[in-house]
Amino acid sequence: MSGKVAGMKVIDLRSDTITLPTDEMRRAMYEAEVGDDVHREDPTINRLEELAARVMGKESALFTTSGTMSNLLGVLTNTRPGDEIIVGSEAHMLWYEVGGASTLGGVIIRTVPNDEGGRLAPADVEKTIRPENIHFPRTTLLCLENTHNRCGGAVLTGEYTEEISGLAHKRGLLVHLDGARIFNAAVALGVRAEELVAPVDTVSFCLSKGLSAPVGSLFCGTVEAAERARKWRKMLGGGMRQAGIIAAAGIVAIEKMVDRLAEDHANAKRFAAGLAQIPGFSVSPEKVQTNIVNFEFPQKVGDFVVKIGERGVKFLSRGGRSVRAVTNRMVSAEDIEEALKRINRLVKEAR
Numbered sequence: 001m002s003g004k005v006a007g008m009k010v011i012d013l014r015s016d017t018i019t020l021p022t023d024e025m026r027r028a029m030y031e032a033e034v035g036d037d038v039h040r041e042d043p044t045i046n047r048l049e050e051l052a053a054r055v056m057g058k059e060s061a062l063f064t065t066s067g068t069m070s071n072l073l074g075v076l077t078n079t080r081p082g083d084e085i086i087v088g089s090e091a092h093m094l095w096y097e098v099g100g101a102s103t104l105g106g107v108i109i110r111t112v113p114n115d116e117g118g119r120l121a122p123a124d125v126e127k128t129i130r131p132e133n134i135h136f137p138r139t140t141l142l143c144l145e146n147t148h149n150r151c152g153g154a155v156l157t158g159e160y161t162e163e164i165s166g167l168a169h170k171r172g173l174l175v176h177l178d179g180a181r182i183f184n185a186a187v188a189l190g191v192r193a194e195e196l197v198a199p200v201d202t203v204s205f206c207l208s209k210g211l212s213a214p215v216g217s218l219f220c221g222t223v224e225a226a227e228r229a230r231k232w233r234k235m236l237g238g239g240m241r242q243a244g245i246i247a248a249a250g251i252v253a254i255e256k257m258v259d260r261l262a263e264d265h266a267n268a269k270r271f272a273a274g275l276a277q278i279p280g281f282s283v284s285p286e287k288v289q290t291n292i293v294n295f296e297f298p299q300k301v302g303d304f305v306v307k308i309g310e311r312g313v314k315f316l317s318r319g320g321r322s323v324r325a326v327t328n329r330m331v332s333a334e335d336i337e338e339a340l341k342r343i344n345r346l347v348k349e350a351r
C-alpha cells in the first residue's frame with residue numbers, strides 16, 4: 001500500500017507501473033478458470049488474447065510477462081540475426097530494455113533522432129534505410145513508440161504512423177510499435193487504439209501500467225507473427241502454465257480501465273500547471289498530452305528527488321536536474337495539490 005513518510009501520505013509519481021490491482025481484478029483472479037497455457041488450455045488466457053487482438057484490430061495476440069518481452073518478440077519475430085533495425089534515439093527499446101534486441105536478437109540497432117513529439121523525421125528514416133550492397137546488413141524493421149516515454153508521454157497520431165509506416169513498407173521494412181501506453185494515446189486523441197495501430201505490423205501494449213493490472217503485456221500481429229512469437233516466448237522461458245490467474249486481471253484492465261486514463265491526463269496537466277507557478281522550475285504545461293510530465297528543478301534545491309522523497313513525494317530522476325512525474329490511479333487531484341504544496345515548501349526552505 002502507499003504508506004506514510006514522516007506522518008505524511010506517500011504520493012508516488014514515479015510511474016504508472018506502481019498501480020495496484022482493483023478489487024474487481026482481485027475477484028476476477030480468484031475466480032479465473034485456468035489450465036495449462038503451454039498446451040493452450042487456459043480459457044482465461046485464450047479469452048484475453050482474443051480480446052486483445054480484437055481491440056488492436058489484429059489477427060492474433062500473445063500474452064507475455066512484460067512490455068520488455070513483447071518488444072523483444074517484436075524484434076525476434078520480424079528480423080533475422082545480422083539484420084539492422086531502426087529505433088528512435090529516445091526509444092524505450094534502446095534505453096531501458098537491457099540491449100535485448102542486440103544480445104538475444106543479434107540485430108544492429110541504428111538510431112534516428114526523436115523530435116520532442118516522439119516522432120522520427122521521414123527524411124531521416126529514409127536515408128537510414130540501407131540500400132542493397134554487399135557490404136551492408138539488411139535493414140528490416142522500424143520501431144516506433146506511442147505514447148513516447150522519454151518524450152514526456154507524447155502521442156503519435158494515426159496519420160503520422162501511417163505516413164512513416166508507409167515509407168518503411170515501401171522500402172521492404174516491417175514496423176513494430178511499442179504501444180506500452182497506446183490506450184493513453186487513444187484516450188488523448190479520442191480515437192480507438194485500433195485506428196492508431198492499423199498501419200503497423202506488430203504492436204505490444206501493457207496491462208500493468210495505467211490500466212492497473214499486476215502483470216502482463218500483449219504482443220499482437222498476424223496469426224503467423226503470433227505463432228512465431230509463441231515459439232520465441234517459449235525459448236525465453238515465458239511459456240506460463242495456469243497464468244489465467246493474472247490474465248483475468250488483464251481482461252478487467254482492457255474492459256474497465258481505459259476510459260479513466262483521462263483522469264490521469266487531467267492530473268498531469270494540473271501538476272504541470274502548478275509546477276510552472278513555483279519559482280525556478282522549468283516545465284511546459286502546454287506540451288503535456290497524457291500522463292507523463294518531464295521537468296527540471298532549480299539548482300538551489302540540491303538533490304530534489306531525494307529531498308522531496310523524504311517529504312513523501314516520489315519521482316524518478318532522469319539524470320542531472322531532469323525529473324519525470326507519471327500520474328496514475330493511486331494519485332488523486334487532491335494528492336497533486338498536496339504534492340505541489342510540499343514542493344513549494346521545500347523550495348522556500350531552500351532559499
Ligand code: TLP
Pocket residue numbers: 014015016017065066067068069071092093096145147148149178180181206208217
Ligand atoms: N517503462 C517503465 C520503466 O522501464 C522506465 C516506466 O516506469 O515507464 N515500453 C515503454 C514505452 C515503457 O515505458 C516500458 C516500461 C516498457 C516498454 C517495458 O515494460 P515492462 O516494464 O513491462 O517490461
